[in-house]
Amino acid sequence: NVILNLYQEGYDNNLRPEFGGPPTTIEVNMQVRSMGPISELDMSYSMDSYFRQTWIDRRLSFTGFQGALALSNEMLQKIWKPDTFVYNGIKAYVHTITKPNRFVRLFADGRVLYSQRLTISATCLMDLKDFPMDKQMCPLQLGSFGYGIEDIKYEWSKENGVNIAADMKLSQFDLISTLTGNSTTKLNDGLHSTLLVHFHLHRHMGDFVIQVYGPCILLVVISWVSFWLNREATSDRISLGITTVLTMTFLGLEARKDLPKVPYPTALDYFVFISFLYIFFTVIQFGIVHHFTKYGSGEIYSDEFDLVENTAFMQELTTLEENNSAHQNKHLENILSVPDTKGNFKQEQPRRKIRKNCDYKRCHLQVNPLNSVSKIDRISRGMFPISYCLMNIFYWKIYLEM
Template identity: 75%
Template sequence: MKCVLAVFSVLYSFKFALSQSQITKSIKEPESSLVSTRSQTVQNVSRLLDTLLHNYDHNLRPDFGGPSTEISVNMQVRSMGPISEMDMSYSMDCYFRQSWVDKRLSFSGYEDALALSIEMLSRIWKPDTFMYNGMKSYLHTITTPNRFVRLFPNGRVLYSQRLTIRSTCVMNLQDFPMDKQHCPLRIGSFGYTSDDISYKWMKGIPEPSFKSVNQAGQGDGVNIASDMKLSQFDLISTPTGTEVTLRNKGLHSTLIVNFHLQRHMGDFVIQVYGPCILLVVISWVSFWLNREATSDRISLGITTVLTMTFLGLEARKNLPKVPYPTALDYFVFISFTYIFSTVIQFGVVHHYTKVGSGEYYLEQLESEECPQMEKRKRSRLNTNGSSTLKEFRLSPSQLNKVMQDYRGALKSLPNGRARSDGGGSVLTPVSKKSRISTPSLSGVYDPKCLNHHPTAAIYRRVNRNEKDFSHKLRINL
C-alpha cells in the first residue's frame, strides 16, 4: 500500500511541475513578442528616416522652382515685460511655432507623428525667419536648447522653440500717463522673397493655460497665457495681419502683430498727483497767516516751491527727453504756478500795505491808547467844566486861516515878542499872571483815533502841523 501511495505522489508532483512550466512559457511568449515588436518598430523608423534623408538636399526649399512655400506661424506668449519708455522697447517670452509642408519627407507605414531630435534640424530645410524690429532676442538653452521637431506622414513639419524677444516700440507720450501704446512685432524671411516663401498666421492648438484676448476671428495666430499680468499696463488686444514689404530690392512676405497696451494710473496718483494736490493746498495756508508773519509765510512758500520742483524733476526721471510736453508736465507746471503765485501774492500785499496805511504792527497795537477810553475821558472833562471849549474839527484850509489870525493878534500885543527858531516863528509866553488855556487838538486829530478813518491820509497831513498849532493857541497874557 505504501508503495502505491509513493507512486501516486511522484506522478502528481511531476504533473504539477509540467503545468507550471507551461504557464511560465505562456507568460513569457507575449513579453518577448512585445519586445520584438518594439525593436522591429525602432528598426523600421530608423530605416524610414534613413530612406527619407537619402538624396535629401537641405539647402533647397520644398517645391523648389515651383509655387512658394507657405509657412504657418503661431505664437503663445508666456509673459511680457519690461516695457521701457527710455529705450522705446518691450520684451516678451513666447513659444514660437512654425509649420510647413515638405513632400520630400512624407512617408507611409507609420500612422503617428514622429518626434525627432534637434540634431535632425541640421539635416532638413527650415525657413530663415527673423524679427524685423527685433533688438536683442535669444533662444533658451537651459538645460538643453528649448526646441523640438515633429514630422507627420503627409510631410508636414512642426518646428517649435522658446524665445525671448526684445523689439522696438515707438511710443507717443503726449497723453502720459493716461496713454495707450501700440507695440508692433514684424516677422518675415531674411533672404527669401515672396516668390519663394509666404507667411500666414496659424490658429494654435487649444490649451487651457492660453487664451485669445481678441474678438472671434481676429488675431487667432497669437495666444496669451491666462495667468499673465503686467505691472504697468493692461494688454487690451493683439490684432494680427499680413503685408508685403519692399526690402533689398525685393518683395518680402511679412506678418504683423500689434500689442495694444493701456497704462495703469495708480502709481502716478500715489507718487505725483496726490503730493502735488496736497502741496497746493498747503501753500494756501499762508492766506490765513497774519500779514506781519513775514518769516512764516516766506518759509512756507519757499519750502512748497522747492518740494514742487523736486516732484517735477522726479516725475520725468524715467521718461525720455522728448521734444513735446506730456500731460503730466502740464499738471506739474500748473501746480507749480499755483504755489509760486502764493509767494508773489504775499510780496504784492506786503508792498501795498505798509505802516500807516490802516494797520499797525503788533508792538504798536500793544501801546496804542483805546479810542473809546479817550472819548470817555473827554466827556468827563466837559461835564466837570474843566474845559470851556468844545471839541472842534477843522479842515486844513480853516486851520491855516486860524493860524494867520492868531499870528496877527499876537503882533498887536504890547508885551508880545517872537522868537525865531529855525523852522519858523514860534510864539512863546511873555506873562505868567494870566493865560487863556486852550484844549490840545491831539485828542481831536490824534492819528491813533483816526487811523482807520477813510480820510486817514488827510489827517496825517494835518498831524504834521499839530504841535506848532497847539503852541500858537496857548496864549499867555
C-alpha cells in the same frame, strides 16, 4: 533612424521645398507667456513666447508609421528651415536650460512642426502726449530675411495665430487686445511676405496718482495756508512759499527722470506745471499784499518820526515807559500825532488804550492788539481753491475720456 536615413538620401537642406515651383507656405502660431518690461526710456518691450512654424516638405514624407516622429536637435540641423526673423527686433534668444528649448515633429505627409521658446525684445515707438493715461500699440513684425515673396509666403495659423496665456499679467499695462495681419515689405531690393501683430496696451496710472498727482495736489493746498496767516507774518509766509516751490520743483524733476526727452509736453507735465504756477502765484500774491500793507496795521519806524522832529512825542514815550499811570496814558493819547500819507501830522482822538513796544529801530503801536487781514487775502481764500478745482475737473475730463 532607419526611416529617417532612408528619406534623407539625396536630401539637400539648402533648397526650400518645391524649389522652382510655387512659394512655400509657412504657418505661424505664437503663445505669449509673459510680457515686460516695457520701457518708455528705450522705446522697447520684451516678451517670452512659444514660437511655432509649420510647413510641408514632401521630401520628408513617409509611410508605414502612424503619428508624428519627434526629431532630435541633431536632426534639426539636417533639414531645411525658414530663416524667419523679427523686423523690429532688438535681440532674441532661445532658452537653453537644461537643453535648447526647441523641438521638431515630422508627420507622414511631410508636414514639419518646428517649435521653440523665444524671448524677444522689440522696438515700440510710443506717443507719450497722454502719459500716464496713454494707450500704446506695440508691433511685432515677422518675415524671412533672405527669401522673397516668390519663394516663401507667411500666414497666421487658422486656429489661433496669437494667443495669450490665461495667467499673464503686466505690472505697468493692461493688454486690451491683440491684432494680427499680413503685409508685404520691401527688403534687400525685393518684396517679402511678413506677418504683423499689434499688442494694444493701456497703462496703469495708480502708481502715478500715489507718487505724483496726490503730492502735487497736497503741495498746492499747503501753499494756501499762507492766506490765513496775517500779513505781518512775513517770515512765515515767505518760508512756506519757498518750501513748497522747491518741493514742487523736485517732484517735477523726479517724475520726468524715467521718461525720454521727447520734444513735446506730456499730460503729466501739464499737471505738474499748472500746480507749480499755483504755488508760484501764491508767493507773488503775498508780495502784492505786503506792498499794499497800510500804516496802523502793524509797524511804524522811528526814523519816520525823526524826519519831522516830533520831540514832544518821543519825550512822552520815554515818560510812559517809566511810569504806567492811567493819567499819563490819557495825556499821551491827547498829544499823539501820527504822520499821514502826505507827511503831515494829525491829532488822533483818544479812543482806545495804546500799548507800546520798542526795540532798537522799530516801535510797534497797537490799539487793542490787531492782526490785520488784507482784502486780497480774503479774495484769494476763495479764488485759488475754486479755480484749481475747476482746472482739475477740466483736466481729468479731457484725458480720461480719450
